Amino acid sequence: MKRRRWLSAGRCIGGVAVALVMAAGAWGIDVDQVPANKRSASGLHLTAVEAAAMKAQLGDRVLMIDIRSRAEAMFVGMASAVDFLVPLLDFPEFWEWSDQNNEYVLQANPRFVRDIEERLQAKGLTKNDPVILICRSGVRSNAASGLLADMGFAQAYTVIDGFEGDVARDGEHKGQRVVNGWKNAKLPWTYRLEKAKMYLAPL
Numbered sequence: 001m002k003r004r005r006w007l008s009a010g011r012c013i014g015g016v017a018v019a020l021v022m023a024a025g026a027w028g029i030d031v032d033q034v035p036a037n038k039r040s041a042s043g044l045h046l047t048a049v050e051a052a053a054m055k056a057q058l059g060d061r062v063l064m065i066d067i068r069s070r071a072e073a074m075f076v077g078m079a080s081a082v083d084f085l086v087p088l089l090d091f092p093e094f095w096e097w098s099d100q101n102n103e104y105v106l107q108a109n110p111r112f113v114r115d116i117e118e119r120l121q122a123k124g125l126t127k128n129d130p131v132i133l134i135c136r137s138g139v140r141s142n143a144a145s146g147l148l149a150d151m152g153f154a155q156a157y158t159v160i161d162g163f164e165g166d167v168a169r170d171g172e173h174k175g176q177r178v179v180n181g182w183k184n185a186k187l188p189w190t191y192r193l194e195k196a197k198m199y200l201a202p203l
Contacts, residue, residue, distance in 0.1 A: 027054050027130070027157070034160055038138045041146030044157040048182040051132050051159045055081045062130040063120055067144050068163070069106065070199060072136065078197075079134060079163060080188035083123065085199045086115045088135070088144045092203070109203050112144070113151050130155040137162040137181065163189070 027046060034045045046054065055064050064081055066073060067088040078085070089106035096105040109115070120126060131153060133141040141158040148156035165181025168174050183189055 029160075038142045038158070038160045040142045040149070040156075040158045042149035042153075042156045042158065044145065044149075044155060045160050046132065046157050048134070048159050048161050048163070048165075048180065048187060049185050051134065051157070052079075052081060052182070052185075052187045054130070054157075055132065058130065060123060061125070062132060063116075063123055063125055064132040064134070065116060065119070066163070067112075067133050067135050067140055073193060073198075076136075076164065077183070077189050077191045078193060079182050080190055082134070082197065084119050084197050086112065086119065087199055087203075088112055088140050090199075090203050107203060111201070111203075113148065115199075115201075116148065116153075127152050128154045130157060132157045132159060134159040134182065135162050136164045137166055137177065 027050065028044050029047065029050065031039055031043060031045065039045070051064070055062055064079075064083050066078055066082045066085045068076075068085070069087050069090045070085065071091060073085050087109050089108055091104060092107050097103075098105050116131065117127070120129065120131070131148065133144050133148075133156065135141040135144075138158060138160040139162075141162065142160070145156040145158040159182070161180040161182075163182045164177040165184045166177065166179040168176055168178050178184060
């Protein structure tokens with residue numbers, strides 16, 4: 001049985017017409033529409049457009065968390081709808097290089113779950129309220145929403161296409177993140193960061 005139905009009325013957010021997804025209070029898309037590597041153990045998946053619609057409709061009744069690194073938020077920008085930045089992984093004090101992965105090494109945030117709990121409390125919310133997690137392309141948010149579900153969060157959603165979207169596999173923009181995601185949907189975002197939303201604690 002499918003978990004969703006599309007409401008007939010669309011809504012315009014950031015210049016993009018979107019359909020609100022809601023059935024018996026539940027948001028999200030069917031798991032069979034989610035790529036295998038982005039399927040969360042929480043079972044709750046949103047596209048960036050759906051996440052924007054959910055946040056716009058529920059407002060302060062939902063907590064939206066950017067779980068990317070602080071460097072990503074600063075240099076790539078941040079969704080305007082995000083309440084807080086809480087990195088799942090971030091760069092250590094002394095950056096290390098991985099020859100195997102051809103990239104800088106990220107380390108886990110040991111306070112991640114506690115940080116989310118504290119931000120829920122600050123908003124007057126509980127683990128029973130919805131939490132939307134967004135990363136670059138939906139891989140980290142997949143893992144993070146599963147982790148939160150394991151820790152008793154009842155509505156931990158992952159944004160499956162993330163802030164930057166997926167990489168084009170062919171064509172003129174092959175290798176570039178132009179397929180989907182928050183920025184490509186032209187949803188509101190900014191380079192101007194608000195200190196009150198930022199993650200200031202050391203890992």
